[in-house]
Amino acid sequence: xxxxxxxxxxxxxxxxxxxxxxxxxxxxxxxxxxxxxxxxxxxxxxxxxxxxxxxxxxxxxxxxxxxxxxxxxxxxxxxxxxxxxxxxxxxxxxxxxxxxxxxxxxxxxxxxxxxxxxxxxxxxxxxxxxxxxxxxxxxxxxxxxxxxxxxxxxxxxxxxxxxxxxxxx
Numbered sequence: 001x002x003x004x005x006x007x008x009x010x011x012x013x014x015x016x017x018x019x020x021x022x023x024x025x026x027x028x029x030x031x032x033x034x035x036x037x038x039x040x041x042x043x044x045x046x047x048x049x050x051x052x053x054x055x056x057x058x059x060x061x062x063x064x065x066x067x068x069x070x071x072x073x074x075x076x077x078x079x080x081x082x083x084x085x086x087x088x089x090x091x092x093x094x095x096x097x098x099x100x101x102x103x104x105x106x107x108x109x110x111x112x113x114x115x116x117x118x119x120x121x122x123x124x125x126x127x128x129x130x131x132x133x134x135x136x137x138x139x140x141x142x143x144x145x146x147x148x149x150x151x152x153x154x155x156x157x158x159x160x161x162x163x164x165x166x167x168x169x
């Protein structure tokens with residue numbers, strides 16, 4: 001297993017639309033393991049392959065307090081969303097230190113392959129539903145700050161670019 005570098009906003013690679021996984025093979029298994037290690041090390045609750053510059057439809061997450069309930073979604077597809085929505089405070093490993101409100105569906109149902117390539121249907125609400133929607137956005141090339149006003153987004157972009165410059169010097 002290996003820690004993977006996480007792309008940071010406004011890296012244009014974060015806007016890449018991920019391709020479907022053709023087969024859940026050893027390469028995908030290794031990617032999943034590396035993504036979990038990276039997510040846990042970064043203290044995140046979800047990570048999409050797009051964020052580690054692999055543009056395939058793979059998500060790992062664990063919203064449990066104990067960090068012992070890993071969930072893998074390969075080629076996830078939303079099949080139902082609740083009509084009810086809620087404004088949630090979100091953050092992102094690709095936008096470290098930034099949190100803001102995003103409106104998401106209260107509950108979702110998603111079909112996806114698990115780490116063994118088996119089709120699963122997951123019904124989620126609360127934090128898990130928010131996390132699924134957030135990570136699926138990454139697979140579509142969308143970062144949560146894109147839901148914010150252009151003014152907020154530009155301020156965040158400026159702040160992130162400044163932090164990246166300072167980290168390099």
